[in-house]
Amino acid sequence: xxxxxxxxxxxxxxxxxxxxxxxxxxxxxxxxxxxxxxxxxxxxxxxxxxxxxxxxxxxxxxxxxxxxxxxxxxxxxxxxxxxxxxxxxxxxxxxxxxxxxxxxxxxxxxxxxxxxxxxxxxxxxxxxxxxxxxxxxxxxxxxxxxxxxxxxxxxxxxxxxxxxxxxxxxxxxxxxxxxxxxxxxxxxxxxxxxxxxxxxxxxxxxxxxxxxxxxxxxxxxxxxxxxxxxxxxxxxxxxxxxxxxxx
Amino acid sequence: xxxxxxxxxxxxxxxxxxxxxxxxxxxxxxxxxxxxxxxxxxxxxxxxxxxxxxxxxxxxxxxxxxxxxxxxxxxxxxxxxxxxxxxxxxxxxxxxxxxxxxxxxxxxxxxxxxxxxxxxxxxxxxxxxxxxxxxxxxxxxxxxxxxxxxxxxxxxxxxxxxxxxxxxxxxxxxxxxxxxxxxxxxxxxxxxxxxxxxxxxxxxxxxxxxxxxxxxxxxxxxxxxxxxxxxxxxxxxxxxxxxxxxxxxxxxxxxxxxxxxxxxxxxxxxxxxxxxxxxxxxxxxxxxxxxxx
Numbered sequence: 001x002x003x004x005x006x007x008x009x010x011x012x013x014x015x016x017x018x019x020x021x022x023x024x025x026x027x028x029x030x031x032x033x034x035x036x037x038x039x040x041x042x043x044x045x046x047x048x049x050x051x052x053x054x055x056x057x058x059x060x061x062x063x064x065x066x067x068x069x070x071x072x073x074x075x076x077x078x079x080x081x082x083x084x085x086x087x088x089x090x091x092x093x094x095x096x097x098x099x100x101x102x103x104x105x106x107x108x109x110x111x112x113x114x115x116x117x118x119x120x121x122x123x124x125x126x127x128x129x130x131x132x133x134x135x136x137x138x139x140x141x142x143x144x145x146x147x148x149x150x151x152x153x154x155x156x157x158x159x160x161x162x163x164x165x166x167x168x169x170x171x172x173x174x175x176x177x178x179x180x181x182x183x184x185x186x187x188x189x190x191x192x193x194x195x196x197x198x199x200x201x202x203x204x205x206x207x208x209x210x211x212x213x214x215x216x217x218x219x220x221x222x223x224x225x226x227x228x229x230x231x232x233x234x235x236x237x238x239x240x241x242x243x244x245x246x247x
Numbered sequence: 248x249x250x251x252x253x254x255x256x257x258x259x260x261x262x263x264x265x266x267x268x269x270x271x272x273x274x275x276x277x278x279x280x281x282x283x284x285x286x287x288x289x290x291x292x293x294x295x296x297x298x299x300x301x302x303x304x305x306x307x308x309x310x311x312x313x314x315x316x317x318x319x320x321x322x323x324x325x326x327x328x329x330x331x332x333x334x335x336x337x338x339x340x341x342x343x344x345x346x347x348x349x350x351x352x353x354x355x356x357x358x359x360x361x362x363x364x365x366x367x368x369x370x371x372x373x374x375x376x377x378x379x380x381x382x383x384x385x386x387x388x389x390x391x392x393x394x395x396x397x398x399x400x401x402x403x404x405x406x407x408x409x410x411x412x413x414x415x416x417x418x419x420x421x422x423x424x425x426x427x428x429x430x431x432x433x434x435x436x437x438x439x440x441x442x443x444x445x446x447x448x449x450x451x452x453x454x455x456x457x458x459x460x461x462x463x464x465x466x467x468x469x470x471x472x473x474x475x476x477x478x479x480x481x482x483x484x485x486x487x488x489x490x491x492x493x494x495x496x497x498x499x500x501x502x503x504x505x506x507x508x509x510x511x512x513x514x515x516x517x518x519x520x521x522x523x524x525x526x527x528x529x530x531x532x533x534x535x536x537x538x539x540x
Binding site: 047050052074075076078079081082083085087089091092093102103106107152155 | 451
């Protein structure tokens with residue numbers, strides 16, 4: 001049984017079709033990277049999986065259970081899927097610790113002590129134990145993004161969605177966030193990652209999907225996609241990336 | 248929160264801000280600035296005083312308005328009546344804050360299902376803000392008790408208070424709504440993505456940020472409400488304004504109006520200064536946080 005399966009997923013905003021029939025399957029512990037130009041539909045795809053956007057057509061199946069059927073408990077589904085956003089989206093009026101314990105306490109009903117113990121363990125694992133009482137605006141972008149990852153992990157999700165999590169960071173802060181994701185991958189976390197970091201995708205992904213104008217044009221192991229892209233559009237995209245010095 | 252200390256001690260920033268925003272920046276401009284301010288104030292006040300006291304009607308106005316015995320004589324009774332204004336203000340404010348929040352939340356519910364509730368909230372806010380307060384109070388205060396329904400209060404203070412609550416909730420709901428809309432949608436997305444229900448996301452993430460941002464405009468509406476408690480007097484209830492009118496009718500002088508005005512100002516001016524202080528603190532925080540919060 002696959003961890004996540006998308007079948008013919010379609011999504012339009014007005015007259016613009018952003019996703020034109022996406023089929024995709026992730027096995028347990030698999031890390032799949034979505035690459036492609038801005039506007040190719042990567043973010044929308046992730047938001048659809050988390051049910052933040054309703055589908056126009058198609059199905060999404062999480063561990064054997066269709067989550068796009070009518071009457072599904074969206075809050076129960078989202079508990080099982082963590083998502084991290086490009087702009088961090090931490091809650092600015094809460095301390096780091098409160099950001100991380102909010103959902104475990106409010107949604108999972110954990111006792112305060114239990115939720116805090118779980119949060120502090122995760123914060124310590126990612127070098128943030130000294131920041132527990134800080135407010136987000138006192139942290140660097142890299143620290144904020146690591147807190148956002150910890151906030152998602154505190155729900156013990158079975159799947160993580162990462163939406164260009166390093167795109168809003170200063171270049172020198174990218175590495176600290178990527179190393180966190182690498183550690184998650186090594187720990188066996190199933191992840192679907194939209195990214196512009198091609199060398200990172202090459203290192204970490206078990207599979208890379210190239211999205212172009214709302215369709216998966218080409219997919220395969222990273223060494224194939226990056227070294228021998230078959231589709232002209234993929235070749236073009238990768239050439240531009242290499243020109244920009246990003247691979 | 249933000250390090251306000253090191254911001255304030257930066258004289259360059261303080262000076263630039265005082266010039267741009269026209270705030271009294273005495274610390275930055277130094278002793279010379281203070282001297283200029285004092286001199287220009289003295290000149291201005293002198294000119295105004297001379298103009299008033301040289302006017303043709305001044306002797307009459309002086310007699311009817313500024314009789315010190317009049318003012319101080321009427322003060323104790325008006326002050327006793329003013330206690331009712333303060334009570335009305337405090338009780339109404341509590342209900343307004345709660346009721347207006349409910350209206351604002353109804354109005355910000357998304358989706359077609361909630362259209363009737365949204366429409367109702369919009370109609371309510373339009374009516375509450377569209378009808379003169381004095382009319383609402385007159386309609387309720389004279390109309391409702393006249394129905395003689397059992398179980399319905401007959402007290403005019405009750406109905407006038409309800410009128411104030413209904414009118415001011417319209418304004419305060421709009422203030423809340425502005426606050427709710429100022430919270431970026433990504434905050435709700437982040438909360439919902441963690442599995443929080445719509446209600447919990449509102450309560451834990453959106454409203455705390457929204458309300459924090461609108462405290463200064465809320466206080467502005469407090470000031471308006473405190474003043475408008477005088478409208479309750481139009482129903483014949485003896486509050487500060489009505490009491491001063493009674494005194495006026497007895498003495499044929501207007502010193503008692505000044506006494507009543509002084510009492511209102513004693514409450515509204517501290518509220519206004521508190522509002523300014525909160526706005527200034529909020530601005531410092533935003534600047535210290537680089538506009539993020």
